[in-house]
Amino acid sequence: MLDIKITRTTSPKEKPQDETKLGFGKKFTDHMFVMDYTEGEGWHDARIVPYAPFPLDPATVVFHYAQEIFEGMKAYRTADDTIQLFRPDCNAKRFQDSADRLCIPKIPEEDFVQAVEALVDVERDWVPHTDGASLYIRPFIFANDVGLGVHASKHYIFCIICAPSGAYYAEGINPVRIYVEDEYIRAAPGLTGFTKCGGNYAASIKAGELAEEQGYAQVLWLDGVEKKYVEEVGSMNIMFKIDGKVYTAATVGTVLPGVTRRSCIELLKDWGYDVIEGKLAIADIMQAAREGKLEEVFGTGTAAVVSPVKELVWKGEHAYIGDGKIGPVTQKLYDTMTGMQWGKIPDTKGWIVPVEKKY
Template structure:
């Protein structure tokens, strides 16, 4: 159990009056959680303090060798004012996996959850009230040693910041166009594809920019060895409904084990669908599309919940899905997941964790 000291700001910010213009990750709350690690001492000095910049030495390890990890999660306000989290234990356990891969001292699951809950309770008035809006939560850890040389740091900073964020789909769920990337790769066996670290995202920017220039919303990444099998879409996992079965890439080291992915699979199995977690060749996806067997395609992740796909483009070959409309299963997953998160339908899965009354 962390002994968290709380210091409230004496100059609170004005809260947004128009929640339809929140955007994503542009506005930050009044406070942040901070805790340090020193070799021989462990994690110490857990505290909630006013949101402020860090002072960093130019030789700080993270600036040169990118030893850092992060998570993404949300707090939701229900109609009766209760504020709750969605499966924070899954984020906490994934954070431990990322820590292990990046040689960062792990945080106990219970400490991670306690820290998140404590900050959200302090910032409860920042949790949006409007339909589809939520408080985005960003825990992260970075190496804080000073000195050059490629080795694990002996000092770290763990921090959590929060950003009120608007509905991901301001005008409803709009199916998107996806570009299949076959030159650059996101991950390869033995690397950090399963970890949530900044280097993975930095490496993806080039292909994302190129796709955006051509009018595509996202990049579909193929495996890093044969460039043959589908893996992830941008910042989301991806699923394909082919001949009634749901296919998605296995989490075997190169794919991020998404919390939304995991939850979608549980729901799909509850509804009687066969979910195939196995390698799926992009050539087979395109073939199914041309034969009319590719019934639905959708990304899934914390920010969007689900993101329907209407078009895939691979080496100039195009397939179109669901007549450009959101598919039946995609819609059902979106309605069920958001219904549970915002307390509109019963949480029969035990996924929601209450924080406080807002």
């Protein structure tokens, strides 16, 4: 149990007046959670303080060797004014897995969840009231040793910041076009594909920009060895409903084990669908499209929950999915997940964690 010291701001920011114009990650709340790590002492000095810049030496390790990890999650306000989280224990566990791979000292799951709950409690007035809007939560750790040399740092900072964010689908759910990338790769066995580290995202920007220039919303990455099996989309996992069954890449080291992905799989199985986690060749997907068997394609992630796909293009061939509208299974997943998150339907899975008023 963390002993969290709280220093409240003396100059609170003005809350957004128009929640329809929040955007994503543009405005940040009044406070942040901070905790330090010192080799030999462990994690210490848990505190919530006014949001402010970090003073960092130009030779700070993270600038040069990218030893850092992060998470992404949300807090939701229900109609009865309860503030709640969605499966924070899953984010805590994934944060530990990322830390282990990047040689960063782990934070106990219960401490991670407590820190998130404490900050959200202090910032509960920042959780939007508008339907579909939420408080985005960004926990991260970075190495803050000073000095050049490629080795694990002896000092780290764990920080959590929050940003009120607008509804992802403010104007309705519009299916997107996806470009299948077969030159660049996102991950390969033995690397960091299963972690949430900034380097993964930096390496994906180039292909994303090239796809965007051609009018595509996202890149679908293939495996890094044979470049034939689908893995994930730029910021989401991805699923394919083919001839009544749902297929998705297995999370065996090169694919991020998404919390939304995991939740969708559990719901699909509850509803009686066969869900196959394994290798799925892009050639087989295109063949299924030609045969009229590619029924639905959708991405899964914290930001969008589910993002329907209406078109795939690979090597110049276009696969059109459904009639360009969101499919029934995709819609049901979206309605069920968001229904639980915003407290509109009962949480039958034990996924929701209310944030109690303590601070």
